[in-house]
Each structure stands twice: as structure tokens, then as C-alpha cells.
Amino acid sequence: EAGVAQSPRYKIIEKRQSVAFWCNPISGHATLYWYQQILGQGPKLLIQFQNNGVVDDSQLPKDRFSAERLKGVDSTLKIQPAKLEDSAVYLCASSSLGANTGELFFGEGSRLTVL
């Protein structure tokens, strides 16, 4: 079974530029999450999708971050314009609807450096 795929693995940009990250979850997983992991900290949830609907985006900085999952499968997270404090690893995770086991399957992450 293929895991959660993310790209790019690494991205370096200057502040005020834009960047986009892509995630393809495990086949059949209805729930998709984007987490932000700043160096030395635990992952922080940015947004949770169930199919193509948003379940929770309360911690997403909506003035600069946006995310979509138009067809209920893969997802894109965009940052525009980027700030220095956005330097982090962006983790995508997925889980199956109704499993109620709490297990999330994570991708390897996309490491963003903002200069």
C-alpha cells in the first residue's frame, strides 16, 4: 500500500514570495490533515478536511495560508506572502473515515525555509 505522498521535499524562498505544497493521501482515506512543525516543537494542526469539506481550520492563518481539496483526494497548501516565521516542516496526514482509531498516517513532510 502506497503511503502519503508529499512534494516538494524541500523549498527555499525569500520572504514575501509564495509557495505551494502538494499532498496525495493514502487511497480511500477520507480525512486529510495539514500540520505545521516548527523546529523543536510538536506538530500543530493547520486544517482538517473530510472528503472535500473543511472540518477545522481554526488555527490556519487565513490572511496568508490557504488550502484546498477540490475533488476529495489530493490537497494543496499555499502560503502567500511568506514570512520568516513560516519556516517549518509541513506535514500532511490522512486517516480513514469511521475507523475511529485515531491513527494518522503521515507523509515525510515538506521543509520550507524562508530567507
Next chain:
Amino acid sequence: AQSVTQLDSQVPVFEEAPVELRCNYSSSVSVYLFWYVQYPNQGLQLLLKYLSGSTLVKGINGFEAEFNKSQTSFHLRKPSVHISDTAEYFCAVSYNAGNMLTFGGGTRLMVKP
């Protein structure tokens, strides 16, 4: 607001020694508890989980954890660590059936030869 506290940011230990990584959470309701491990440059993977039933939970790679409701703790233990256990360990809690996890700050386990 839900929160998870991992009291130790780093735990150095010699190979074959026992180890305990501490985790406390804030809650007055039922919770699901998890430990995830993150090896360098990799994503997180599930070590073990507590959903209900026996408070002693066994996971992969010889790890186990004990749920203590009165102390709101879920400490992770291993009786004898290996060099390959060197990684970052995250405790996480879920308060609902929606699988949304809140993570602690992580504990870096450093196993020395």
C-alpha cells in the same frame, strides 16, 4: 483547550538501559492517547495507542505505555533501548471521534553506545 506536556525535551541514555519518556495531558473527559516516533527526515509513525480497555498498552519495537487516569499521564517505557531507538517521540491526545490530534512538544531520545 486541550494540551499535552512532555516534560523532558531531551533524554540521553546508554544502550541497553531502560528509559521512560513522560507525558501528561489536560482533560476532564474521555481521551484517546498516542505515541508517535519520528526518525530523522521522516514522517511520524504510530508506536502505540490507548483507546479503551487495559491501561497497559504494548506497541512496536518493544515499547509500552501505561494510561493513568488519576494522574492524567501516559508515560512511554522500554526496558532496554538500542541505538536505533534514537529519534524524536511525540505524545498526542484526541478528545473526539474525529481523529484530530493535539501533540506535545516532543522528547528527543539519544541512545549512546
